[in-house]
Amino acid sequence: MSALETSIDTLYQRHLALTKNLDWGYHRLLPWEIGRNFSDHPWQEHEGTLSKEMTIAVETAMLTEINLPWFTSTLMGAFSSAPRSLLRFVHTWTREEDQHGRVLDVYLLLSRNGNPDDRVATQKTVIEAGWLSQYADPFALMVYTSLQELATRVFYLSLARAVADQDPTLATILRTVAKDETLHYTFYRDAVQLYLESDPGRLAVVCAVIPNFTMPGHGMPDFPRRMKIIAEHAGYGISQYYQQVLQVVLNTWGVLEYTSSKATSAPQQHLARYLRTVQKLAERSEREA
């Protein structure tokens, strides 16, 4: 085993130890007592515990999570020749992610938030469309998943705060899911750090991946409108992405502080220009809020 493989394995063992303390079952979090069947009690517009905007935010989260089969197959493909502990991590990660889509889907059905017929039609469209990463390189994909897991964590915690008054049960579900996302982010973040330490030239890949980041649900119907609603009503938009995701990841990896080499100075400058643009957009959205 190479030094890098040994270090990745240590991260994986740490992940297993941390998730042991966190183990949860979705059956304990859901409000089963309020459930009714839709044949004798057809869904009506006025039903539900959430505002329309919060319903759209939770549906968007669920529609992202349910594409897990495609995320798993993409990760398994990209990691096929990577250290074995990365492949083992994908198995464990899939086990953990598996509850996320289900708990949100069943919650929406039990609480009668949103039209279930429309939603199931959208679910089918999303799953059939699938998901493919633009990155075949395991390192590039881990840079992407670091951003994605942290963005998802920040989004769930913001949404939990936004729905707390309307439905405390949902807030608890979202905070529980966010804990899983935190540990996923932690694993990928530290794996990227190890790869960077073993080959600082990989910094150019980090600089290339970050400006192209989009959330994995970006292909679902109405995605831009959904993100606008989430930014305006659920407290997660460009400003939170800039401050609580991008800045955190970049500072942790020290991306802009790395001493430039010939190979990395142009990508670092490109990234710095991108960051200035995002910063301006974030500041503008704060002024308009």
Ligand SMILES: [Fe+2]
């Ligand atoms: Fe998830």
Ligand SMILES: [Fe+2]
């Ligand atoms: Fe995750």
